[in-house]
Amino acid sequence: MGNPSSIAPDTGVDIARVDLKGTPYEESLSHGTLLRTQILDQLHIYRGIFQTTCKFDWARVRSVASEYHETIARLVPDYLEEMRGIADGVGTSEVDILDIVALNARSEIALGQWDDGCTALSWKLENKQILAQNWDWRTSVGKNLALASICQDDKPDIWMVIEPGIIGKIGFNSSSVGVCLNAIRARPIDTRLLPIHLLLRAALESTSASVAIARIEELGGASSSQHILIADSNGGIGLELSPRGGVYLKENLEGVIVHTNHFLENKLVNEPPWLSGSSIRLNRAYSLCELLSKNGGEELSSKVTPDALRRTVFADTFNSPQAICCVPDPSRPESVETLFNIVMTFEKGKFPRAEVLMGRPASCSRDDPVYIMPW
Structure with a gap:
């Protein structure tokens, strides 16, 4: 388990740092618990991005995420356990594993409509x-x-x-x-x-x-x-x-x-x-x-x-x-x-x-x- 902390608290910059240890479920449970506020905000942000970018409401997003759920379960089941742990760590009935799968597949669900650089x-x-x-x-x-x-x-x-x-x-x-x-x-x-x-x-x-x-x-x-x-x-x-x-x-x-x-x-x-x-x-x-x-x-x-x-x-x-x-x-x-x-x-x-x-x-x-x- 770990605790979120500021790397440089004297600078006034608040960057969360999390140290995650254990089984896939254990370390991701910490991820969801410690970064709960940020994850909820990310879900809110991506709801808006999906809606404006590709006209997907969240029900449509979750439908595509369910296809990736099957793929992840088949190819890398440990990663699905991590997503389950994150959802459980967030600790609200409003968030389940499909919402976390959607975040992890966010680059794919929009069908190539993103506009980021790098x-x-x-x-x-x-x-x-x-x-x-x-x-x-x-x-x-x-x-x-x-x-x-x-x-x-x-x-x-x-x-x-x-x-x-x-x-x-x-x-x-x-x-x-x-x-x-x-x-x-x-x-x-x-x-x-x-x-x-x-x-x-x-x-x-x-x-x-x-x-x-x-x-x-x-x-x-x-x-x-x-x-x-x-x-x-x-x-x-x-x-x-x-x-x-x-x-x-x-x-x-x-x-x-x-x-x-x-x-x-x-x-x-x-x-x-x-x-x-x-x-x-x-x-x-x-x-x-x-x-x-x-x-x-x-x-x-x-x-x-x-x-x-x-x-x-x-x-x-x-x-x-x-x-x-x-x-x-x-x-x-x-x-x-x-x-x-x-x-x-x-x-x-x-x-x-x-x-x-x-x-x-x-x-x-x-x-x-x-x-x-x-x-």
């Missing part, structure tokens, strides 16, 4: 591996984000930035395996396969990137089109996943992979244009990495630090509002912006670590708290 980066350096991203999503979700650790027997320990109620997200484990996520708007959706957030969790329970990829393949791939950027201390690889198959992206000659919100090589699905800034962010991120590598006379590994990446690549506002550091677009009814930045570092022989900045890197000062994982 820019992810993997950088293999001489003596370390960097994995990082800005996560862009609805402004209303930002207040509910939490930091979570999960400790279960016979599995690596996990640290994530989570949307409460969702059991897999962006983060890393004690085996130095990390994941980032880019949403892709493409059809079809296949409810016989797992939602992307559960595949993120499966990757984070793996002891290497190659084991994670094998596990994703064993599970049959993703129910929706998404990109997972995965890395361990040996390097990174991009997984452009879809219900019709996946395509893997290798590092360029400089050891870099950048991904935004369109497929680069996977042509197996129907992907209509939706974010005009996606390709601009992609090219801009590569250019900024090149600029950082050439700036000054230090060794490259010394220059590519979490702070330097936040100040250069991830604080970039070129082509705003659809910039790497995203702000709400006044021409669109929904408010989407960068909600957090994470930079993970994996080095052979050292314990993995990450720095998390809540909010937009471009608007944060050096006095704003940077949260360290593990804590």
